[in-house]
Amino acid sequence: MPTYEYKCDVCGYTFDKFQGMRDKPISKCPKCGGKVQRLIGGGAAVIFKGSGFYATDYRQNSSPACGRERPCCGRDTPCDKKPCES
Secondary structure (H helix, E strand, O other), X not given: OOEEEEEEOOOOOEEXXXXXXXXXXOOEOOOOOOEEEEOOOOOOOOOOOXXXXXXXXXXXXXXXXXXXXOOOOOOOOOOOOOOOOO
């Protein structure tokens, strides 16, 4: 069963709905009761939303390798100097 994306014409609220292909499209916004339109999707690609995926849980952060919060280059204490500088 596919997931369809809808957008409210009145309040602009967007939401996804997991429906069967033969189910009638949703016509009312769950927030304000206004008219909604089903948006055209990007195709049959897999959509990873939420936690539990590489991009949200396992990606390396872009913070520096060392600094006040964490030691580096074999030091025992954090420092304010650039990495590997004496």
